[in-house]
Amino acid sequence: MMLGIEVARLLDWLPGELWRPQAVDLADLQGDLPGEVVWLAAGHPILVLVGAASGEAVVAVPKITWHGPYTPVLGVVSEKRHQLGEDLAVWLATEILAARAAREATFTTCVRCEQRLGPESMQDDGLCQSCATQDGVVF
Numbered sequence: 001m002m003l004g005i006e007v008a009r010l011l012d013w014l015p016g017e018l019w020r021p022q023a024v025d026l027a028d029l030q031g032d033l034p035g036e037v038v039w040l041a042a043g044h045p046i047l048v049l050v051g052a053a054s055g056e057a058v059v060a061v062p063k064i065t066w067h068g069p070y071t072p073v074l075g076v077v078s079e080k081r082h083q084l085g086e087d088l089a090v091w092l093a094t095e096i097l098a099a100r101a102a103r104e105a106t107f108t109t110c111v112r113c114e115q116r117l118g119p120e121s122m123q124d125d126g127l128c129q130s131c132a133t134q135d136g137v138v139f
């Protein structure tokens with residue numbers, strides 16, 4: 001990679017006791033993420049973004065908005081950066097949990113299927129998009 005940091009190394013940074021990040025196809029998302037960072041998204045729905053910039057690791061709280069009805073846009077609510085160094089693993093473990101908690105705090109529970117989902121998946125009436133679709137709502 002242009003920054004000299006491989007995605008595989010990002011994976012190595014993530015503590016084993018945390019959930020394994022899934023390969024999220026970021027190509028499907030029109031990113032408005034800050035540039036110059038190689039990002040890895042973890043969770044489905046996405047809970048946390050971990051990135052590598054020049055000499056730094058980045059942990060970010062994701063947000064997903066819609067560009068029109070069908071195109072999700074992945075963005076960042078807030079991010080923290082830390083110099084690469086010996087205490088990186090501890091810093092990552094702490095910040096990943098904090099970012100995950102911040103993201104999960106935005107989730108609400110669908111009044112019908114009781115799934116907890118991000119605000120990008122919810123309607124104003126408290127239904128998730130998949131339950132709303134069953135009612136004939138067309139997106």
Ligand SMILES: [Zn+2]
Pocket residue numbers: 110111112113114115127128129130131132
């Ligand atoms: Zn639902």
